[in-house]
Amino acid sequence: MAVDMKTIEHLCSLSKLSYDEEGMEKVMGEMGSIIDLMDEIKSFDLAYDDTKDGNEIRFADTREDVPEESFPTEKLLANAENTDGCYVVPKVVE
Amino acid sequence: MDLTRAKIRDLRSALDEKKISAAELCGEYLKRIGEQDKNLLSYITVTKEKALSDAENAQKLIDAGKATALTGIPLAVKDNICTDGVKTTCSSRMLENFIPPYNATVIEKLNAEGYVLLGKASMDEFAMGGSTQTSAFAKTRNPYDLERVPGGSSGGSAAAVAASLAPAALGSDTGGSIRQPASFCGVTGIKPTYGRVSRYGLVAFASSLDQIGPIANDAHDCAILLNAICGHDRHDATSARVETPDFTAKLGQPIKGMKIALPKEFYSDAIDDCVKKSVMDAAHELEKQGAILVDCSMPGLKYAIPAYYLIACAEAASNLSRFDGIKYGYRGEGRTFGELIVDSRNKGFGEEVKRRILLGNYALSSGYYDAYYKKALALKQEIIKEYSEIFGQCDVILTPTAPTPAYKIGAQDNDPVKMYTADICTVTVNIAGLPGISTTCGYTENGLPIGMSIIGKRFDEQTILQCADAFEQGFSPVAPKL
Structure with a gap:
């Protein structure tokens, strides 16, 4: 199945990605081949039964919701580009 | 000390018998690296100073008679496993x-x-690939x-072990990422049952599929390492x-x-003849040891690639949405929030990754x-059912690891x-x-390793380790010439 430019633009929007004109042509071809491969699954004729998964988290096993010591703030902020005792994000004007 | 394909248990004896100190052993590996x-290019980061400091601390435990299986043993760790104070890049510019x-x-x-951390091993970016050529920093080569x-x-983990730049390593496996490089590099790697090893601190690719596991020189060393890392974790x-x-x-x-099952779909024309022959020769070797080979079928394999990629990529799209340049990762530029x-x-x-x-x-x-997505989940249920039917008749399943x-x-x-279907x-x-x-x-005529996979029932790692070990006892591995 060929993928059209409109679909790729929609996927880029959902994915928060973009390509230049040349990149767009390339990724359109690649995604077309990949989706052809994924389309093989359409010939499988069983439906998903969400009652049969049995992989849900058992909430009885979760830990108690009690406060405990966490990471030191300075250590968490060490990866931030700009800090002033808190996390500074770049100024953006919409 | 000759470190060529040195086993963890041999190093353990050498350390305990004071034939070598932890610092000397660490120094030998650092020299080789x-x-x-x-x-x-198997390592992204070599943690030389930390390794020597780890080794000093380990030696104190050894001298005090408090050594356990991995005290003073140098290891490599895949670069998507978080290490406090040590860069963890996932082979991505993003991190x-x-x-x-x-x-x-x-x-x-x-x-x-x-243990002693030698360094962080290279990998495909965010664990997405089967070649380590999508790494932004170290495109590892085969030893x-x-x-x-x-x-x-x-x-990176598999190549480092194969080249004796670490006696063992940790990897992670979402769709074969421990087993396939172990196969290509002529070493042994185990993907444990989902849930056996905590994923806390493993940078997420596809959360329902990811699992951390050992890569080592043989099944015995994998078992030793698995003993150390497994168990329930309240953080996961x-x-x-x-x-x-x-x-x-x-x-x-x-x-x-x-009883060893041989599902016919794993031995189709898509698999190289040399791989099929090598795996079947191994099956007959196991038969000589008293195992019973059982022919069977797994029809759902036909749809496995799309099912896997749809589930894995859906989860990856969600997991990687956190990398926005604000909360996490590389920060770009832009006049607006969206552009940034x-x-x-x-x-x-x-x-x-894109x-x-x-x-x-x-x-x-x-x-x-x-x-797509719900159909992939239906396939997941079918594949679980087919495996369950095979395990109703057999103890393990034997397949090639890669085509x-x-x-x-x-x-x-x-x-x-082509990459995905492999x-x-x-x-x-x-x-x-x-x-x-x-x-x-x-090995192929050109001396390239060929791997076989032994698959077990959920939480029955013991039997697949036993089977792999039984084969390894009669097999002479050939170390690469570097």
Whole structure:
């Protein structure tokens, strides 16, 4: 199945990605081949039964919701580009 | 001391008998890394100072008679496993400067044993690939032929062990990322049952499939390492509350009467003849030891690649949405909030990661969700059912690990479909959450390793380790010439 430019633009929007004109042509071809491969699954004729998964988290096993010591703030902020005792994000004007 | 393919247990004896100190052993590996890794590129970060300091601390434990299995043993760790204070890049520009403020649970467990961290091993970017050529920093080469790939995504870990730049390593496996590089590099790697090992601190790719596991020189060393890292973890809600047996307990026990299934779809025309022959020769070797070979079928394998990629990419698209340049990762530029995020992700992610995010969002998007994602979940249920039927008759399943031996670097560039279909032998194990081990079963005419996989029932790592070990006892591995 060929993928059209409109679909790729929609996927880029959902994915928060973009390509230049040349990149767009390339990724359109690649995604077309990949989706052809994924389309093989359409010939499988069983439906998903969400009652049969049995992989849900058992909430009885979760830990108690009690406060405990966490990471030191300075250590968490060490990866931030700009800090002033808190996390500074770049100024953006919409 | 000759470190060529040195086993953890041999190093343990040497340390305990004071034939070598922990610092000397660490120094020997660091020397080898310094000499060899400029050609191999298996490490992204070598933690020389920390390693020597770890070794000093380990020696104190040894001298005090408090050594455990991994005290003073140097290891490599895949660069998607968080190490407190040590850069963890996931081989991505996105995390080029990320220094985790905490340790993954597996690292805490290794620390408790007094292990020595040699460094962080290269991998495909965010574990997406089977060649380690999507790494932004170290495109690892195969120690048996530097013009070939080491496999992936844990290619750095496997290559480091094969080249004796570490006696063992940790990798992670989402669709074959421990077993396939172990196969390409002629070492042994086990993907434990989903839930056996905590994923806390493993940078997420596909959360329902990811699992950390050991890569080592043989099944026995894998068992030793698995003993150290397994167990329930309250930080990971998907880690299982199950008993953790001694994984070395069944090693050396005869495999007489063990039923080994051979599903015919794993031996199709898509698999190279040399691989099929080598795996079948190994099957007959196991038969000579008393195992019973059982022919069977797994029709769902036909759909395994799309099912795997739809599930894995859908989860990846969600997991990687956190990398926005604001909260996490490389920060780009932009006049608006939206532009800043797009620019950060465009520059931070490589091409393969972007393709998988696009595919994941395609599978999850309105109008396609039922046709793709839910259909993939239906396939997951079918594959689990088919495995369950086979395990009703047999103890383990034997398959090739990869359709081919290691291929030339560049051979799969620009062909994602070829790259994806090469995962056919490994992905169903992740889809069904089963344990699988790959060990070397032969070599091509050119001396490239060929791997076979032994798949087990959920939480029955002991039996696949026993089976792999039984084969290894009669097999002579050949170390690469570097």
